[in-house]
Amino acid sequence: MRPRLVFVHGIGGPRDPARELGDWTRWLAEGMREAGHAGAARALVSGEGARCTFAHYGDLFGPAQAQGAEDPYGGPGAAPGEASAAVDAALAELLVAWVEGLAEEADEDEHWTPGHARVLDHARAQAAPRDQEQGSGQVVRRALNVATTLLSLRPWDGAARWITPKVMVGHLSQVARYLARGEPGADGSGLDRRIRARIAEAVGDGPAVVVAHSLGSVVALEALHELASPVPLFVTIGSPIGMRTAVWPRLVPRPPAVPEGVGGWLNFWDRDDILAVRPLLERDVRANARGVAPKSRRVDSDGAWVHSAGKYLAQPAVAGPVAQTLARLAGGYPR
Known part of the structure; x- marks a missing residue:
């Protein structure tokens, strides 16, 4: 039986699943070739290897208008009232956790200077909750200020060519919306449950190798706890799971654990990835x-915006173990 390979995307808007599947497959095949697994790469690209699926859920967020101060959670499926307040609280905590996590990493990194520390202190002050702060607009404006400050700091200043503070806040707000466990749909199920259902459908009865990026790592972790499917290898890239005060304590089940069906978990992070905060998941x-x-491994990519899935997938350190696992499940590939 051909093994199954499931890609789970991260933050961002609606996508074309067919085009994304082609891109992710091509990026991973590039990494496989670099890792010395040309046969696995050929099988992957030709479609003769694993049955590849792109688990798409970006459309469930609607337009996700968490990019401006007027209507940060607007659009179809947005959450009014109490649900919006829950998202506000999640985003506010996410801001603080984001900056605190980056500051913690800076303390352990010899490349950070006193100048970096001053900028991070300023961002920490901006992220701190305000007395009498009311309404989503206030929280989003605070988030925009923090993102602007952080994106002015090396090594992330070059990322401004690829992502603006407004887009960054929109992305963070998706994490907050998922973790708020609100926004019921027509069937009464929350946004988070509807997203996980997409992952469960893609994984099926397994066995499946699951590769999850960014917010997708959070979604996939929770979805795999709800499935009995065997997952010989779970790969997370650019994951925010370790954000100690915002993501980690909101995960289900608590405290976070490796799903029982997972036979191996490799977590990859880049030092210059502004969203991979507290990346050593084996600690948490x-x-x-x-x-x-989890076994966390650092990779180093070139370019200004290293958080992208493509940067991670093309890394031999990421693609090599995936190729080896798929080959074992398939009984081997010609080299």
């Missing part, structure tokens, strides 16, 4: 009953 995620725990 418990092993499953089989003793499987």
Whole structure:
């Protein structure tokens, strides 16, 4: 039986699943070739290898207008009233956790200077909750200020060519909306549950290798806890799971643990990835009953915006283990 390979995307708007599947497959095949697995790369691109699926859920966020101060959670499926307040609270905590996590990493990085520390202190002050702060507009404006400050700081200043503070806040707001567990749909299920249902459908009854990026790593982790499907390898890239005060304590189940069906978990992070905060997940995620725990590995990509899925997938360190696992499940590929 051909193994299944499931890609789970991260933050961002609606996508063309067919085009995204082609892109992710091409990027991963590039990394496989660099890792010395040309046969696996050929099988992947030709469609003769794994059955590849792109688990798309970006459309469930609607337009996700969390990019301006007027209507940060507007659009179809947006959450009014109490649900919007829950998103406000999640976004506010996410801001603080984001800056605190970056500051913690800076303390351990010899490349950071006193100038960097001053900018981070300023961002920390901007992220701090305000007395009598009311309404989504206030929270979003605070988030815009923080994003603007951080994107002025090396090594992330070059990323401004690829992502603006407004887009950055929009992305963070998607994380907040997912973790708020609100926005019920027509069937009464919350946004988070509807998103996880897409992942469950893609994984099926397994076995499946799951590669999840950014917010997708949070979604996939929770979805795999709800499935009995065997997942020989779970790969997370650019993950925010370790954000200690915003993401980590909101995960289900609590405390976070490796799903029982997962046979191996590799977590990859880039030092210059502004969203991969507290990336050493083995510190914060418990092993499953089989003793499987996350193993975090650093990669280094060129370019200004290293958070993209393509940057990670083309890394030999990421693609190599995927190729090896797929080959084992398929009984081998010609070299």
